[in-house]
Amino acid sequence: MSSSKDASEVDPKLLEILVCPLTKGPLRYDRARQELVSDQARLAYPIRDGIPIMLVDEARALGDDEGAPPRPGPAAA
Amino acid sequence: MGPNNIAVFDRRALRQRRDRAADRTGFGFLFEAAAERLADRLEDVTRRFPVALELGCRGGLVAPRLAGRGGIERLVASDPSPRFAARAAAPRLAADPEFLPFAPASFDLILGALALHWVNDLPGALLQLRRALRPDGLLLVSLLGGETLRELRQAWMEAELEEEGGVSPRVSPFADPRDLGGLLQRAGLALPVVDSDRLTVTYPDALALMRDLRGMGESNAVAERRRRFTRRATLARAAARYAAAFGRPDGRIAASFEIVTLTAWAPHDSQPKPLRPGSARARLAEALGAAEHSAGDRAAPPADCG
Numbered sequence: 001m002s003s004s005k006d007a008s009e010v011d012p013k014l015l016e017i018l019v020c021p022l023t024k025g026p027l028r029y030d031r032a033r034q035e036l037v038s039d040q041a042r043l044a045y046p047i048r049d050g051i052p053i054m055l056v057d058e059a060r061a062l063g064d065d066e067g068a069p070p071r072p073g074p075a076a077a
Numbered sequence: 078m079g080p081n082n083i084a085v086f087d088r089r090a091l092r093q094r095r096d097r098a099a100d101r102t103g104f105g106f107l108f109e110a111a112a113e114r115l116a117d118r119l120e121d122v123t124r125r126f127p128v129a130l131e132l133g134c135r136g137g138l139v140a141p142r143l144a145g146r147g148g149i150e151r152l153v154a155s156d157p158s159p160r161f162a163a164r165a166a167a168p169r170l171a172a173d174p175e176f177l178p179f180a181p182a183s184f185d186l187i188l189g190a191l192a193l194h195w196v197n198d199l200p201g202a203l204l205q206l207r208r209a210l211r212p213d214g215l216l217l218v219s220l221l222g223g224e225t226l227r228e229l230r231q232a233w234m235e236a237e238l239e240e241e242g243g244v245s246p247r248v249s250p251f252a253d254p255r256d257l258g259g260l261l262q263r264a265g266l267a268l269p270v271v272d273s274d275r276l277t278v279t280y281p282d283a284l285a286l287m288r289d290l291r292g293m294g295e296s297n298a299v300a301e302r303r304r305r306f307t308r309r310a311t312l313a314r315a316a317a318r319y320a321a322a323f324g325r326p327d328g329r330i331a332a333s334f335e336i337v338t339l340t341a342w343a344p345h346d347s348q349p350k351p352l353r354p355g356s357a358r359a360r361l362a363e364a365l366g367a368a369e370h371s372a373g374d375r376a377a378p379p380a381d382c383g
Contacts, residue, residue: 011168014153017183021176045178052170053159054178057089
């Protein structure tokens with residue numbers, strides 16, 4: 001029931017097995033926006049309170065200027 | 078979604094209904110009954126399932142009933158309704174069983190109590206579930222069978238014919254258990270077992286039954302359902318028809334629910350398989366002590382075959 005971890009943080013092991021529900025392709029974790037981005041489907045699935053919402057009609061369509069990872073930082077998730 | 082898809086169920090209507098149901102409590106008896114059956118089934122299996130997924134968890138259905146069964150170390154909870162998912166214990170997510178968001182071979186076990194009866198493309202969903210299983214992983218899910226709410230279906234049909242001169246789909250269609258074994262095999266699952274049992278629930282009247290269905294988030298979501306309000310006279314007629322045909326001596330009415338439980342395994346070399354034709358080591362005639370007569374079949378198929 002009660003978890004000592006921060007409830008708003010998404011489970012990292014869950015992220016490892018998630019794929020895009022439409023394309024079954026890989027997802028990119030955008031920590032800042034709390035989104036899981038499917039570059040193939042051009043969709044971003046929201047993470048709300050640490051819960052990935054993997055529903056196509058809840059996803060945000062990517063804009064034309066959004067694409068591959070903007071910053072390949074060393075602390076990639 | 079696409080115009081060429083035949084979608085029986087309106088998935089958005091379904092999710093909204095589930096979201097509303099997530100705000101209520103006390104209506105889940107049917108789901109609890111189905112979850113008990115799944116947990117019992119797991120007791121009969123000796124294999125251990127470290128990583129499991131619960132589909133349609135409705136805030137955590139099977140998890141609290143497992144009591145250490147199945148050797149589950151990690152249970153991922155998922156529901157099409159984000160609000161139900163938020164009530165389950167972490168790790169959790171919102172996902173649609175028709176569009177599963179899991180990488181191949183992610184789970185040793187997939188559980189789901191009444192999680193699949195709203196699916197439009199059941200063969201497609203089963204195929205996705207099989208892919209999400211590791212080799213020798215177990216699929217243990219239940220859905221509502223065709224006997225479910227047959228009384229209500231009949232009462233509505235009669236009332237609509239009498240009051241309005243036509244019928245519309247009032248009660249969602251359910252799967253026929255006889256078709257399901259074949260569907261499991263077509264999805265590439267091995268050793269399929271389908272069994273069903275019936276539950277009879279009594280209500281004061283048909284209106285109370287309909288209220289309860291709404292409370293469960295299980296009222297009609299057929300895409301072709303009528304979007305206008307039901308006429309009062311038709312509703313009253315349906316309730317009267319129901320009471321006349323399915324009333325009990327104590328004045329209550331009976332409603333049937335059929336819970337169909339599916340068990341099947343992701344293929345693995347260790348599983349028993351049928352022998353190849355012609356691989357027998359002994360003759361049947363010898364074992365029976367009978368004389369063998371040729372049936373006249375050719376040993377090899379004709380050259381133009383296949």
